[in-house]
Amino acid sequence: MVSNIALLDKLKSSGLIVPLDFHLALFFSRRANLTDPLAQARFAFLVVWLSVEVRAGHVCINLDDITKVNLEYRFGFERINNLYADLGNPKLTDWLSTCHLVGQNMVSDGEMLSPFVLNKHRFYFQRMWQYEKQVANYFNHTICLNKPTSLAIKELDILFPANYASAEIDWQKVATASAITQQVAIISGGPGTGKTTTISKILATLVAVHRQQFQSDLRIVAAAPTGKAAARLTESLSAAVATLPIDDSIKERIPIEAVTLHRLLGARIDSNKFLYYKDNPLSVDILLIDEASMVDLPMMSSIIAALPKHARLILLGDKEQLSSVEAGAVFGDLCELLAHGYSHQHTLIIKQLTGYQLDATNNHPSIADSICLLQKSYRFASQSGIGILANLIKIGDSQEVIRLLTHHQYRDIYFYNMTTSEQYEQAIENCVSHYQSYLHTITPSLLDVEIILSSFAKFRLLCALRDGPFGVQGLNKLIENLLLEKGSISRRKQEAWYIGRPVMILKNSFSLGLFNGDIGITLPAADDSNKLKVYFLLPNGEIKAVSPFRLPEHETAYAMTIHKSQGSEFEHVAVILPNQYSPLLTRSLLYTAVTRAKQTISLYSSKTILEKTISSKINRQSGLADLLV
């Protein structure tokens, strides 16, 4: 048997927990006032494990899943056996009685303000429970706002002219019909499935119908979780709107400039509270959020709190991509409800608006009517390797992926089976040769910053990890050294800054207008070529030059993590996987990396690691689906 302190000390020395986990568990297990040391140690374990899992992105832990077998992959066989022996080999009933023993002041069913909540065997921090309940409450109470009108049918027919040659359902039209009638629209689709095209048509229809009915205009705001994603939305939305067969006066009402969610909500430097919240709601009739899979649970809860009651919410994203860095997978959880099908009432509405007869089902959460999946890719032709590869990864067919990669059938995918250090060195050499191309565009006598930035954006090396030779830091150093060796860059000894150094911002700076994920290139200052400045392309197309010494936290950006690449696209993407398996290597990570490529993907990995990565699917723990009725 073990005390709470001895247990936590053991976990700390194993390196599995960080000081925050340790101190939280110690604090609460002491405060729980348990006289039995075994119960105290078990409670300390529940708290420490909850803390670890929330840091890993889960909203809660499910007590059904806390078993020796399930935890083995995190602790290792020997350690979990010892740990379980120390804890008296607890079963579900023991975990439940531990929660019961500590009393309602510590663990309640969520009705009291206790530090922890136990709901349907799910163990939460109170804060996470509140977020989840608020988000569920919102999605449970959204309504069907409009009945189909002849006006709406006419607009849809203009935007989606009938294609008599095809008997297929046009899901873009269905998504548009659904979005103009429902208060909430949730649209998921892979790369090039027409999400932006669809959203431009949704907004155009809503503006046109509203104007004719009320002779007024809607306040529409477009937003995305990161600066990069907002910049891409700005660009793609304006291009899509420009091609619509509608009046210019309608086009003018569709927002062209997207903002980040932090900016939208009025994030403040000196406070973690937003300017806009329940009592000071946003002034908006329609809020569109792109890359919604990157929105975490606390942020979704803040958005919902700041939305006026009447406003429409449109969430756009790809449910197969990585979930947010912080806890929760709201978009993914919502999209799972698609399996319930549509209500009879909803299929009638869709039939009236589009002519398509969808299948109807009974007994499903009302929010399921708001979800639409776009599956047909218009970017990747059927003979495109990237499209096929992405689909195979998505369904987890590792054998077919290996077959596809080793048959050299497609000219847009390259696979380098990387098992030796020579192959690793060759991989770095290959990447260096791509980076030399953008460095060639830097001619100090005639600097064209836009060309340099767009040339750099053509190729990117993505990796799964931060540390080690396969992580961002190791790879950046290696690439930099090789470029120095080859004379493609030059710098004074020990100097961090040199002409051509690409950097990525790691922390938002509202005062500078630079955001986490923004990438800039170091070049001679326009007003003094002896000085260096870092040049960024802003979402509105302007170039911003900032002295290196004023930059917020940043790092060199030849290589970047797949997480950071979410929301960006590059013509050519190289992905390098480590030579050791890590739980970070998951199917959605690889899918996200591959779908960042517009024209070419180069994959560097051993077949074993690749297979393991594709087979590994992480489901984030949350109770949201259960709370949606």
Ligand SMILES: Nc1ncnc2c1ncn2[C@@H]1O[C@H](COP(=O)(O)OP(=O)(O)OP(=O)(O)O)[C@@H](O)[C@H]1O
């Ligand atoms: N129904 C359609 N018929 C023909 N082409 C289409 C259709 N829908 C979209 N496209 C074209 O396919 C390309 C991708 O469309 P779009 O940018 O809307 O997709 P997306 O899902 O937003 O892509 P991304 O992966 O960049 O988010 C565009 O060139 C667009 O014009």
